Amino acid sequence: MAASNVVGRLADLARERTRRQRSSAPEWAAGVLRDRIMLGELLPGDQLSEKAIMEGLDVSRNTLREAFRLLAHEKLLEHKLNRGVFVRLLDVHDVVDVFKIRRLIECPAILEARGDGIDRLDAEVRIGEVAAEQGRWQDVGTANIKFHKAIGSLLGSPRVDELMGQVLAELRLVFHGMDDPRSFYEPYLPRNREIVDHLRDGDRPGAHNLLEDYLADAEDQLVSAYR
Amino acid sequence: MAASNVVGRLADLARERTRRQRSSAPEWAAGVLRDRIMLGELLPGDQLSEKAIMEGLDVSRNTLREAFRLLAHEKLLEHKLNRGVFVRLLDVHDVVDVFKIRRLIECPAILEARGDGIDRLDAEVRIGEVAAEQGRWQDVGTANIKFHKAIGSLLGSPRVDELMGQVLAELRLVFHGMDDPRSFYEPYLPRNREIVDHLRDGDRPGAHNLLEDYLADAEDQLVSAYR
DNA sequence: TATTGTCAGATCGTTGAACAATCCTCAAAC
């Protein structure tokens, strides 16, 4: 992928940062890059050339380097000394570890689901169902991810929320390598609905078991994609 | 605290970075600052003036700003726009959240303790006991932290290890505000020994209960320090 | 043909200077 294509994909974004946003230039630039990575416009393995990106974002090289540091810690970018900065490629060990973390967080969290927590989960499932009816499969994926982030947030811990955000962002990178996101997301939508229905019935252990099954199946599916 | 005192505390560290270490200058600088924070030489609330620190570390301002970004994501520093960079002050909500994460990780992890995992825990307790005999209370604290990091590592997850490292580093910041570290660490040494003894006897549920009690007591003690 | 060595160009890593913006402190005025 030529660096000029990276610039092309960034140049169509007008510089939105204004002084009213209490956001520094490195943080703004990191945000733009983060969005583009999440949307799959910058793909795993892509090199982000400083020269090209600084021109595309209209910031100085030093500012961009600060932004790169911000994103490296989010595990979205990978710094390779003297080689440059790349969108991260996850390997199968990453996938396994990501699911280990998800089980560690989501399985106890689901047991904490009550009233408005269940409402939040329900809302995300509903958003996914509407998107599926309209064939917007990327939006189905987004709603699925938000559903799982909402499960993690049932623990009421800012640090867990941040970790879940990061872990699910990493998974997003995995999905961008998939040819057919629909085949991945579609079977899980009714399973998410089933989890919420069990919670509505007060059957938290049942929901917990369904979630465990989902995590195992999703992991198997992604791991097999690496063979 | 005057900025000149910050420089004084950094100037006595000779520049150790050589070309043989595949480490960039921002990463080196971040490492030096990280060590100083962990050792309590830079305290929570201290402002790290760019001018002073760049002179102390003998790097350029831009390089230092990259290092600051690296440390901000580790939650050791806090960027305040237009105000500068400060060593983080944790409040009581931080402490509560840190212990929530520790329970989430350490309590399931201890149930995984087997053979060489137990050996590793035992070794850290032993190091703490030797340090206590010699009255080296900061080293007792370090061994205690390593003991708990080793518990987390029983899960065999690189991301969990990284999170535990960060969370325990945050706790380190809390300890630096304490007048009497001995009174904090000393009672927990025999409790760590008791946890390991239960594991040696194959009594993992017993060790789990002891760990839960420890985490509750330690949290209470730290939370009460904020009143 | 395959391998090795050399060189040029591109890119990254870092430095330093400069300017604008923001914040903080202090003195003067009310």
Place this chain on the structure above:
DNA sequence: GTTTGAGGATTGTTCAACGATCTGACAATA
């Protein structure tokens, strides 16, 4: 005592420059 304004310090960002490193192309050699 409170408010305002000025000055200095510091931060935020840009730009240019130079050195280091890497990559790819090409020539020479076996």
